[in-house]
Amino acid sequence: MSVRDNRREAALERMADHLLLQGLSGASLRPLAAAAGTSDRMLLYYFKDKDELLTATLGRVTARLAGLLDDAAPGQKPFATLLVELWAAFRSPALQPYMRLWIELAARAARDEMPHRAIAGEIADGFHAWAADRLQVEREADRLPLAALLLATVDGLALLDAVGRGGMADSAASAAAAARLPRPQR
Amino acid sequence: MSVRDNRREAALERMADHLLLQGLSGASLRPLAAAAGTSDRMLLYYFKDKDELLTATLGRVTARLAGLLDDAAPGQKPFATLLVELWAAFRSPALQPYMRLWIELAARAARDEMPHRAIAGEIADGFHAWAADRLQVEREADRLPLAALLLATVDGLALLDAVGRGGMADSAASAAAAARLPRPQR
DNA sequence: CCTCCTATGTAGCGCTCGCTACGTAGCAGG
DNA sequence: CCTGCTACGTAGCGAGCGCTACATAGGAGG
Numbered sequence: 018m019s020v021r022d023n024r025r026e027a028a029l030e031r032m033a034d035h036l037l038l039q040g041l042s043g044a045s046l047r048p049l050a051a052a053a054g055t056s057d058r059m060l061l062y063y064f065k066d067k068d069e070l071l072t073a074t075l076g077r078v079t080a081r082l083a084g085l086l087d088d089a090a091p092g093q094k095p096f097a098t099l100l101v102e103l104w105a106a107f108r109s110p111a112l113q114p115y116m117r118l119w120i121e122l123a124a125r126a127a128r129d130e131m132p133h134r135a136i137a138g139e140i141a142d143g144f145h146a147w148a149a150d151r152l153q154v155e156r157e158a159d160r161l162p163l164a165a166l167l168l169a170t171v172d173g174l175a176l177l178d179a180v181g182r183g184g185m186a187d188s189a190a191s192a193a194a195a196a197r198l199p200r201p202q203r
Numbered sequence: 204m205s206v207r208d209n210r211r212e213a214a215l216e217r218m219a220d221h222l223l224l225q226g227l228s229g230a231s232l233r234p235l236a237a238a239a240g241t242s243d244r245m246l247l248y249y250f251k252d253k254d255e256l257l258t259a260t261l262g263r264v265t266a267r268l269a270g271l272l273d274d275a276a277p278g279q280k281p282f283a284t285l286l287v288e289l290w291a292a293f294r295s296p297a298l299q300p301y302m303r304l305w306i307e308l309a310a311r312a313a314r315d316e317m318p319h320r321a322i323a324g325e326i327a328d329g330f331h332a333w334a335a336d337r338l339q340v341e342r343e344a345d346r347l348p349l350a351a352l353l354l355a356t357v358d359g360l361a362l363l364d365a366v367g368r369g370g371m372a373d374s375a376a377s378a379a380a381a382a383r384l385p386r387p388q389r
Numbered sequence: 390c391c392t393c394c395t396a397t398g399t400a401g402c403g404c405t406c407g408c409t410a411c412g413t414a415g416c417a418g419g
Numbered sequence: 420c421c422t423g424c425t426a427c428g429t430a431g432c433g434a435g436c437g438c439t440a441c442a443t444a445g446g447a448g449g
Contacts, residue, residue, distance in 0.1 A: 120309060123306055124303075128226045138368060141363060141368045165375035166378040168375070172358070173357070177327060179312055180309050182328070186351070190355075197383040
């Protein structure tokens, strides 16, 4: 591995930190470079342009989150349990930055084209698969829809939290946990 | 009403259009001015600065949405019904821009301070109240939490839609509609 | 008629953005 | 020993940003 690749790698980790703290809006080349202990000139030496840099850095971030999530909610659980555990995890200071960043990414995905849209779609798919894996369902046919609902609910709660309505999100989370989810056959 | 106030009013309407089409990221003074048929210079004559301008324009947008929502889902409905009607409405081309804008606003609210954070909080409260008003519940104690859950769910679905996973959102919406929401006392 | 105030244009400031052109120190290989 | 490539610094470009200084035409009011 060349010197360049080593430096690039180190920069990626530091930039992932910066991205989580400051968000996409604070992710312009010069601040990122400062956080990584280098110069904007060098960032564009390590990466061909800002899109490539952002894609790589966001990849780092999602890899970290994947690890954290496995720790936060291991094993298979029914919907309600998984939801409250996930929501508790995402309200913690350790995971909150990830959700903030995810919302920011989604907002750009809704407007821009690349690279945000593509990245955001992949992340959504990844966590849909993650949720489907961890859900314990009564009928197998419910697995994917319930995983999607879990994803949507956590995202919605996070969005309320993001606008300063964490209390509202908590009460919504309780209501959701109290619901009986698979449709009872009558 | 002075000439200035008239022009200011007209500009507000055109800028609300522009904001819905182009989003917050496209809302810099010169493009907004072009959309309003005037100049950046005049916008800052009508409004003291960009914050005031944005606040006023977003106020216009939410007022429009409030009207549209009353048309889309009049009367009182149980949770599941209200959810599917709301979700259908927000997937329509007429309402989709509002949700996109709302997500963008939430993303900024999570980072910035004013004016985004304050505005976003008020909007959330407004629609929480709207939902509480239109929900038909079995136990009155469930009204506010269920309204919050409705808000969160629709927001989460919209977020999935924003990242290009509309299909996933639809299946989540069906799963949610199939759930039994007020906890059955055992 | 003269004066002042409102509405508006023109020009530009200082800043940040992504990106690039250019130069060079230092080391590896022929 | 010379050549050439990797790794980096310095400087700057053109564009966009929010905002402001300055000038002025034209109408309203004394």
